[in-house]
Amino acid sequence: MIRIAKGPAPQHLTVAGAAEARRHCADYEADAAGYDTGRSKHAIAEGIYAHRTVRQALEQAQHGKCCYCEAQPEKPYAFLHVEHWRPKSYSQQARRGKALRPGYYWLAYDWDNLLLSCHFCNSSNKGNVFPLFNPAARARNHNGDVAAERPMLLKPDGPEDPRDHIGFHEEIPFGKTPAGVETVQILGLDKAEHAGRQRLLQNLKDAHGYVTRYRDRTSPEALEVVAMARAFLAHAVRPDAPFSAMASAFVDRNPVPL
Ligand SMILES: [Zn+2]
Structure with missing residues (x-):
């Protein structure tokens, strides 16, 4: 994993995405208990967060590579998915942990929360797992404060260089810090598939x-x-x-x- 520098947010997110996020927030306000129990679910619009312009901007920033494992599929990068760093539908503190509903619906179209990742890292491993070092501080709805969270998963487009946290024994990654150890485990970065x-x-x-x-x-x-x-x-x-x-x-x- 290396640090990713993204350009400005695509307009599709700042206009259509922002409007849709406001709707999701209003829906939550109208039926908080329903969303908290999972009885009500936000219909997150893939056509917005995975819009062609969003994919293109991410492909460019990430050089067509998975944001986590740096695998670089052949063009047109078909197996890279638009990934929500903070999960959109629900989150889990551990892989077999309870589903915490709703997810970070208000960040579903937030440029800062979007990355491209491969099927192996995203679907086979990370899924909805988004553990915090301080789980009690988790923002459970849009009135919460994500800035108070201390996520275990490294953020490739964050302020820190992931290479300060993850080293390599030969070709196998290992964590050099607590966040590095957790990130390798969450994403299965040390598995033999690569x-x-x-x-x-x-x-x-x-x-x-x-x-x-x-x-x-x-x-x-x-x-x-x-x-x-x-x-x-x-x-x-x-x-x-x-x-x-x-x-x-x-x-x-x-x-x-x-
Ligand atoms: Zn990957």
């Missing part, structure tokens, strides 16, 4: 090996191999490269010789 990371790690090791072995040679072939290996390593740590957090951790551990 074979792409393993392949990339092998390529990084190979490239590093070529530079180390051939950097003093002067034959045109050796110069070319070393130049290609250096270029590969330099590209792998860029924010638009898949699994760039893992590649950065590898290069930090194994500096490329001059």
